[in-house]
Amino acid sequence: xxxxxxxxxxxxxxxxxxxxxxxxxxxxxxxxxxxxxxxxxxxxxxxxxxxxxxxxxxxxxxxxxxxxxxxxxxxxxxxxxxxxxxxxxxxxxxxxxxxxxxxxxxxxxxxx
Amino acid sequence: xxxxxxxxxxxxxxxxxxxxxxxxxxxxxxxxxxxxxxxxxxxxxxxxxxxxxxxxxxxxxxxxxxxxxxxxxxxxxxxxxxxxxxxxxxxxxxxxxxxxxxxxxxxxxxx
Numbered sequence: 001x002x003x004x005x006x007x008x009x010x011x012x013x014x015x016x017x018x019x020x021x022x023x024x025x026x027x028x029x030x031x032x033x034x035x036x037x038x039x040x041x042x043x044x045x046x047x048x049x050x051x052x053x054x055x056x057x058x059x060x061x062x063x064x065x066x067x068x069x070x071x072x073x074x075x076x077x078x079x080x081x082x083x084x085x086x087x088x089x090x091x092x093x094x095x096x097x098x099x100x101x102x103x104x105x106x107x108x109x110x111x112x
Numbered sequence: 113x114x115x116x117x118x119x120x121x122x123x124x125x126x127x128x129x130x131x132x133x134x135x136x137x138x139x140x141x142x143x144x145x146x147x148x149x150x151x152x153x154x155x156x157x158x159x160x161x162x163x164x165x166x167x168x169x170x171x172x173x174x175x176x177x178x179x180x181x182x183x184x185x186x187x188x189x190x191x192x193x194x195x196x197x198x199x200x201x202x203x204x205x206x207x208x209x210x211x212x213x214x215x216x217x218x219x220x221x222x223x
Contacts, residue, residue, distance in 0.1 A: 006155075041120050043201065043213040044156070059210075090155050097209035100146050103155030 002027035006091050006104035014112055019064075019078040021107050023091030026072065031093040033074040034101060035066055038088040050074060086111045120199065122218040131189040133217045135202030140183060142204040146211070147176055147187045150199045159187070159200075189219075197221045 003026045013019060025031050032051050036044040046059045048066035056066050063082050067075045074091055088108050092101040125131045137145070143164035148156035162169045162176045162185075169176050175188040185202050202214040 043215050046210060049210070092155075098144055098205065100158050100161055101211055102158060103148075105153075105155045108153075 002093070002102070004091060004093055004102060004104040006089075006107055008107055009105065010108045010110075012110045012112060013081050015083055016080050019076070019081055019085070019109070021076040021089055021091075021109075023074040023076075023104060024072055025074075025093045028072070028093070028095060030071060031095060032097070033068065034092040034094075035064075035074065035076050036090040036092065036103075038090060038106075040088075044090065048076070081111050083111050085109065120216050120218050122220060124220045124222060125192050126222050127192060127194060129192055131187075131192045131196070131219060133187045133189075133200050133202075133219065135185040135187075135214045135217075137183050137185060137202065137204045137212075137214065139204055139206055139212065140180075141207055142212075144205040145176070145178060145185055146203045146205075147174075147185075148201045148203065148213075149196075150201065150216075152198075156201060192219075192221050194221050194223060 006023050034049045035047040037047055038044050048056055048058055050056050050068045053068050053071055064078050086109055088106050090106045091104045094101045146161040147159045149159050150156045160171045160174050160176050162178050167178050173190045177186045189196055197220055199216045199218050201216045203211045206212055
């Protein structure tokens with residue numbers, strides 16, 4: 001069966017520090033991958049998605065970037081974190097278009 | 113993508129009663145809809161989906177109803193249990209196959 005892993009589960013970082021969040025999927029090949037951010041008590045905002053290695057689409061202009069160095073690995077990065085980058089970051093995968101997305105358990109990022 | 117940032121409405125039900133969670137979606141061209149359950153500190157969990165060629169679909173203790181005329185989606189949970197307490201999100205797929213999420217409803221189950 002397919003599983004998705006995100007780490008770390010929680011992270012506290014100072015303003016201006018770099019960021020790297022990792023997401024990996026097991027049990028499937030060539031998934032579509034997604035990064036979302038969720039503010040407290042709110043819905044999900046799509047940040048990036050990828051349909052293949054090295055292919056990244058950005059949904060909103062921001063301080064973050066994404067990369068897909070391997071088929072089942074998706075990384076969310078920042079060179080310099082801002083206070084506004086705080087939130088709950090979720091990775092998701094799907095086997096293809098028109099199919100349900102399945103989410104990891106997220107990383108709670110706090111910026112001090 | 114579209115993001116919805118509204119205050120979460122709350123539905124409080126007695127354990128054993130049926131729950132109905134409603135959702136209004138915005139894209140009349142959407143043909144695929146998904147309900148997710150999100151427990152505190154976890155990612156959303158797939159519950160049930162429905163495509164636009166259907167108006168009702170049943171799972172285990174859950175039923176999704178779709179009314180495309182008024183762009184309305186509902187999730188019915190039969191015999192609600194304490195473990196059903198969570199935030200529930202409806203979502204719909206846009207023409208680019210991206211999921212748009214509703215604002216969420218918090219379900220509280222009273223013992």
